[in-house]
Amino acid sequence: MTNFQGKVVLITGASTGIGAALARELAKQGASLVLVARNAEKLATLAAELDRTGQNILVAPGDVTQDGDLERAVAQARDRFGKIDIAIANAGFGVKGNLEALTVEDYRKQFETNIFGVLRTIYATLDDLKKLRAVWRSWGA
Ligand SMILES: NC(=O)c1ccc[n+]([C@@H]2O[C@H](COP(=O)([O-])OP(=O)(O)OC[C@H]3O[C@@H](n4cnc5c(N)ncnc54)[C@H](OP(=O)(O)O)[C@@H]3O)[C@@H](O)[C@H]2O)c1
Numbered sequence: 294m295t296n297f298q299g300k301v302v303l304i305t306g307a308s309t310g311i312g313a314a315l316a317r318e319l320a321k322q323g324a325s326l327v328l329v330a331r332n333a334e335k336l337a338t339l340a341a342e343l344d345r346t347g348q349n350i351l352v353a354p355g356d357v358t359q360d361g362d363l364e365r366a367v368a369q370a371r372d373r374f375g376k377i378d379i380a381i382a383n384a385g386f387g388v389k390g391n392l393e394a395l396t397v398e399d400y401r402k403q404f405e406t407n408i409f410g411v412l413r414t415i416y417a418t419l420d421d422l423k424k425l426r427a428v429w430r431s432w433g434a
Contacts, residue, residue: 296322298323300324301326301370303377304327304329305330306330306385307326307329308335311383312330312383320344325350325374326343327366327369328340328350329353329354329355331355333354336353337352351374357384357406357414358405363413371421376421376424380422382411386406386407388400
């Protein structure tokens with residue numbers, strides 16, 4: 294895996310599962326992290342585990358289905374770290390259960406998180422990611 298020393302990585306859905314596992318691995322690789330999920334307590338526990346100094350991890354509780362939450366997290370990240378290099382739009386869930394017991398509303402909630410939540414993450418971080426693309430271009434990549 295690439296070395297992430299000096300990189301700032303925003304992860305949505307960082308409180309459990311794949312997001313938390315990514316946070317652990319990226320912290321090991323030297324990245325600074327912006328942890329986003331709804332459960333602030335779980336994020337704080339993870340942040341304390343990953344960085345006792347609190348310097349390299351920003352806990353930014355937020356809900357990807359809510360307009361404004363990601364923009365707030367991104368603004369905090371820019372204040373703390375000055376940039377975001379990588380955004381991992383991981384927050385999401387699967388609708389489980391018997392089709393007959395489920396409703397369109399259940400799937401609508403999933404789309405609001407897994408689809409529009411990803412789009413909110415992309416739009417909120419786009420300025421930072423575009424800056425990075427400009428740097429890559431200047432390197433001829
Ligand atoms: N595990 C698999 O086999 C598998 C397969 C295919 C796809 N995926 C996808 O991979 C991603 C991670 O899966 P996982 O297995 O790690 O799931 P998980 O353990 O349930 O973790 C989901 C994460 O998303 C967060 N989240 C859910 N709704 C959110 C919202 N509205 N706003 C912000 N954060 C939200 C949860 O935190 P809070 O509750 O604290 O907000 C949690 O941190 C999901 O998008 C899932 O659909 C997983």
